[in-house]
Every structure is written in C-alpha cells, then in structure tokens.
Amino acid sequence: VSSQQxxxxxxxxxRFLTEPKEVERFLTQLSDFATMNKISLGPLKNIVKSxxxxxxxxxxxxxxxxxxxxxxxxxxxxxxxxxxxxxQWKVNSPTLTRLAVGQTLMINQLIDMEWKxxxxxxxxxxxKVGSIFLQLKLVIKKGSQLENVYVxxxxxxxxxxxxxxxxxKTSLESFS
Amino acid sequence: APSPLSSRQLVSALHNLTRHxxxxxxxxxxxxxxxxxxxxxxxxxxxxxxxxxxNISAWRNEAxxxxxxxxxxxxxxxxxxxxxxxxxxxxxxxxxxxxxLKIQEDAALCGNNPVVSALTVELSxxxxxxxxxxxxxxxxxxxxxxxx
Numbered sequence: 001v002s003s004q005q006x007x008x009x010x011x012x013x014x015r016f017l018t019e020p021k022e023v024e025r026f027l028t029q030l031s032d033f034a035t036m037n038k039i040s041l042g043p044l045k046n047i048v049k050s051x052x053x054x055x056x057x058x059x060x061x062x063x064x065x066x067x068x069x070x071x072x073x074x075x076x077x078x079x080x081x082x083x084x085x086x087x088q089w090k091v092n093s094p095t096l097t098r099l100a101v102g103q104t105l106m107i108n109q110l111i112d113m114e115w116k117x118x119x120x121x122x123x124x125x126x127x128k129v130g131s132i133f134l135q136l137k138l139v140i141k142k143g144s145q146l147e148n149v150y151v152x153x154x155x156x157x158x159x160x161x162x163x164x165x166x167x168x169k170t171s172l173e174s175f176s
Numbered sequence: 177a178p179s180p181l182s183s184r185q186l187v188s189a190l191h192n193l194t195r196h197x198x199x200x201x202x203x204x205x206x207x208x209x210x211x212x213x214x215x216x217x218x219x220x221x222x223x224x225x226x227x228x229x230x231n232i233s234a235w236r237n238e239a240x241x242x243x244x245x246x247x248x249x250x251x252x253x254x255x256x257x258x259x260x261x262x263x264x265x266x267x268x269x270x271x272x273x274x275x276x277l278k279i280q281e282d283a284a285l286c287g288n289n290p291v292v293s294a295l296t297v298e299l300s301x302x303x304x305x306x307x308x309x310x311x312x313x314x315x316x317x318x319x320x321x322x323x324x
Contacts, residue, residue, distance in 0.1 A: 060266050101270055104262040107298045110275075113310055117318070125239035127199050134314065135246055140297060149295060151279055152246040155318070161252060162311045168273050169308060171256045172301045175271035 005037050006081050013048065014088050017055060018095045055089060059100055065090040111146065112139040134158050197228055198235045205229060244282060250292060251278035273299040 012033060016026035030048065034041045054075075058068050069086035073079060117134040131154075138149045153161065178186075193211065202208055208225045252275070259270040274296055281291040299307065 060264065062265070062267055097265070100264040101268060103264050104259060104268075104270070106272075106300070107274070108296055110297045110299050110303050110307070113307055115310065115314055117314065120243065123239070123243050125195075125199060125243070126201065126236065128201055129240065129243075131240065132318075133245070138297065140295075149279070150246045151277065152248050157249055158311075158314065158318075161249075162308075162315060164252060164254060165304065165308055165311060168254055168256065168275075168299075169304055172271045172273060172304060175256065175258055175269075176301065 003080055003084070005033075007084055009033060009048075010085055010088050013051060013055075014092050017052075018092055018099070020099070054085075055096065058089065059093070059096055062097075065093075106141075109141045110138060111141050113137070114139075193224075194228060194231075194235065197232065198239055201236070203229075203232065247279045247281050249277060250280045252276065271301065273301075273304055275299060 012026065012029045015029075016022065019025075030044065031041055033039075034044050054068065054071060057063075058071070063071070065086040068089045069082045072082035072085055077085070114137040115134060117132060120129045120131050120133060122129055134153045134155070136151045136153065138151065140147050140149055196211070197208055200207075205225050208228055209221060212221045212224075254273060254275045256271055256273050259268060259272055261267060275298075276294055276296045278292055278294050281293070
C-alpha cells in the first residue's frame with residue numbers, strides 16, 4: 001500500500017472513529033477505496049479490523065501519540081506511515097476521548113426539562129386561592145427507555161432547589 | 177336523649193357550615209354570625225363563631241395542602257462523585273452529580289397514607305449548566321410577574 005493510499009485509508013478510519021454511528025458511510029467508503037485501488041474487499045476488511053484495534057486500545061489506556069507511533073512500528077508499519085497515523089491520532093484524540101467518556105454508564109440520566117408555572121385560581125374547597133405553583137417535567141433515560149416525571153414545587157421550594165443546584169455547580173467546577 | 181339520626185344531622189350541619197366558611201374565605205365575625213338563622217340561640221351562636229374563627233386559617237391551609245395536584249416535591253438531596261474508570265476508558269476524572277428527589281403522590285388520591293417515592297437522577301456538568309440556565313429563566317419570569 002503506497003503512502004497516498006495509506007493516508008486516504010487512515011482518513012476514512014478516523015472519520016469513522018469520530019462518528020461511530022456512520023457505519024454505512026464507513027463501509028461504502030471502504031469498498032470505494034478497495035475498488036479504486038484494486039484491492040479485494042475481504043482482506044481489506046480484515047486489515048482494517050486489526051488497525052482499528054490500535055486506536056481503541058490506545059484510547060482505553062490514554063496513550064500519547066508517541067506511544068501509538070511506537071506501537072505501529074512494532075507491528076511492522078513503516079516509520080512514515082506510523083508517523084502519519086500518530087499525527088492523525090493526536091489531532092483526533094480529544095474528540096475520541098470525549099466520545100468514550102460520553103459512553104460511560106450513567107444512572108437515570110436527565111435528558112430534558114420543561115416547565116410551566118401558573119396561579120391556582122380556585123378549588124372545590126376554596127373559592128379563591130391565588131397561590132403560585134411551578135410544574136416541572138423531567139425526561140429521564142431509564143436503561144434504554146425515556147420516562148417522564150412530573151413534579152410540582154411551591155415557590156420557596158423552587159428557590160431552595162435553585163440555590164442547591166448552584167452549590168452543585170460550584171462543587172462540580174472545583175473538581176474539573 | 178339525642179338519637180343517632182339527629183346526631184348525624186348535627187355533625188353534617190356543622191360540617192356544611194365550616195366548609196362554607198372556608199370556601200368563601202370568610203374572616204370576619206359579622207360575616208359568620210349572619211349565616212345563622214334569626215332565632216338561633218345567641219350564646220351558642222357566638223361560641224360557634226369564636227371557635228370557627230380560631231380554626232379558620234388552619235382549615236384553609238389544610239384545604240390548600242390537600243388540593244389535587246401533580247406529585248409534589250417533598251425533599252431533595254445531592255452528591256458529587258468523580259468517575260475514575262470505566263469499560264471504555266481505564267483512567268479518567270470526570271465529576272458527575274447524583275440528585276435524589278423525594279416525590280409524594282397526589283395527596284388527594286392517597287388520603288392518609290401518602291406514597292413517597294425517591295427518584296435518583298444523574299447529571300453531567302453540561303446537563304447541570306443547561307438546567308441552571310432554565311431555572312434562571314424561571315426565576316427571571318417569576319420576578320417579572322411579581323413586579324407587575
């Protein structure tokens with residue numbers, strides 16, 4: 001495989017790694033590459049599978065681009081090609097790291113929050129009420145399903161909730 | 177001696193009277209006194225009015241607390257954890273927030289045994305920032321309404 005072909009292939013690989021949902025696009029680009037360079041798709045897919053193991057392992061162990069380059073050279077790749085790959089790794093690793101962290105297990109993740117507030121005008125017990133209520137709708141991801149939770153808060157509860165959330169923010173920021 | 181029927185009628189009548197006073201939000205003795213029929217026993221009328229006035233705000237608060245509503249927030253706790261490792265990354269230091277909301281089902285539905293459930297939600301820093309933005313907007317809208 002020439003260096004030009006290798007760079008093109010590396011590009012395709014990294015585009016897939018940074019957008020792992022684009023599986024179809026990746027496969028199409030791979031078969032285009034195979035036809036353009038007169039390589040058969042089967043062996044190409046096997047090679048790509050082994051190449052993909054390197055960035056995944058590197059990501060898990062937080063390897064630097066130097067270490068990635070060394071790994072590839074140990075695997076028998078030329079210095080030039082290993083260097084090129086390591087460069088691409090350096091450029092893409094923040095995105096890849098962010099993706100991996102994003103995949104980390106989250107319990108009952110809060111996806112969305114909607115609210116409305118209004119005034120209770122009257123009820124069956126009280127002709128005139130005039131109290132303010134705040135209603136929150138929290139969209140929560142439980143496993144693979146979304147669940148809506150509805151909660152009503154009084155004004156004092158709302159201010160206290162806001163205050164607590166600001167304390168959480170300060171706490172999270174001190175740990176970042 | 178009073179019969180069971182007349183006792184029941186008495187309780188029922190008293191109940192109707194107090195409910196009416198609470199519903200209309202009557203707060204003055206004169207308003208309550210004029211609810212009684214003309215030839216009603218004077219001292220009894222005054223005593224009943226006095227007792228009703230003493231209890232009115234407690235009854236009103238109770239009625240408001242037992243209103244139908246969406247589930248209500250009764251308590252809230254939080255903690256901040258640092259995620260250090262996972263199956264996709266061996267080493268990291270990502271702070272995350274766990275928020276526990278204690279929610280009570282509609283009091284009107286549960287009567288004397290309200291069901292309280294605890295919901296634990298995880299928030300990333302980004303989610304928290306977005307949430308705070310939303311809460312800030314609520315606060316601004318509330319002040320705008322209060323200042324009108």
